[in-house]
Amino acid sequence: AQKITQTQPGMFVQEKEAVTLDCTYDTSDQSYGLFWYKQPSSGEMIFLIYQGSYDEQNATEGRYSLNFQKARKSANLVISASQLGDSAMYFCAMREGNSGGSNYKLTFGKGTLLTVNP
Amino acid sequence: DSGVTQTPKHLITATGQRVTLRCSPRSGDLSVYWYQQSLDQGLQFLIQYYNGEERAKGNILERFSAQQFPDLHSELNLSSLELGDSALYFCASSVSPSGINSPLHFGNGTRLTVT
Numbered sequence: 001a002q003k004i005t006q007t008q009p010g011m012f013v014q015e016k017e018a019v020t021l022d023c024t025y026d027t028s029d030q031s032y033g034l035f036w037y038k039q040p041s042s043g044e045m046i047f048l049i050y051q052g053s054y055d056e057q058n059a060t061e062g063r064y065s066l067n068f069q070k071a072r073k074s075a076n077l078v079i080s081a082s083q084l085g086d087s088a089m090y091f092c093a094m095r096e097g098n099s100g101g102s103n104y105k106l107t108f109g110k111g112t113l114l115t116v117n118p
Numbered sequence: 119d120s121g122v123t124q125t126p127k128h129l130i131t132a133t134g135q136r137v138t139l140r141c142s143p144r145s146g147d148l149s150v151y152w153y154q155q156s157l158d159q160g161l162q163f164l165i166q167y168y169n170g171e172e173r174a175k176g177n178i179l180e181r182f183s184a185q186q187f188p189d190l191h192s193e194l195n196l197s198s199l200e201l202g203d204s205a206l207y208f209c210a211s212s213v214s215p216s217g218i219n220s221p222l223h224f225g226n227g228t229r230l231t232v233t
Contacts, residue, residue: 033218043206045224046120052219091161095218105151105176106222108161 003027004092004109011114013082021077021112023092031097034075035106039089051075082116089113121145124209124225132233136197139228141209143190149215150192151222152184156205167192168215199232
């Protein structure tokens, strides 16, 4: 089973609108971290935002916020006031706790390609 | 700028050859990770080093090897290259080798093309 599922291969949004990118995850650990990364066409991977499994409040970083629904195992990224420069591939990733020794790495989803239209 | 430096940026080589990819982690980060990104496999974890020692292995082929040196820079060696090894190779670093709240900071990647 996939650990991280991003069901939207591509999304379109109008400039200045908000957009939600979906992410669901699968883990049996109680302790884990969820991350979002942005990969522009130039190729670099940029860390955007982090949410811990024990965090009670949704994480926010500027125009990025994470809609964390633990019971549903979802960690959707919300980008407010989209800009042309937000056009990129977005990856959801998870780092699990100590169970199974998988705490050493980030496991990534397949990504969502966001296009912001002027 | 993530603070992680990867060289070279691009590499074109022939099948059967051997190449070395280099990575300098962010200042203060002791843990280095290597990832491979290809269209069909997505982002795949290869290997992790922490303070010079191998910590974990992922989907790394036997033809590939890596090491982390005392100054904490790391090298990924790819040998007997095949067409399918063409990919974007990322190095990342983090403060903690295993903390769930410790993000990985990625370099800009090395794009390898095997012809």
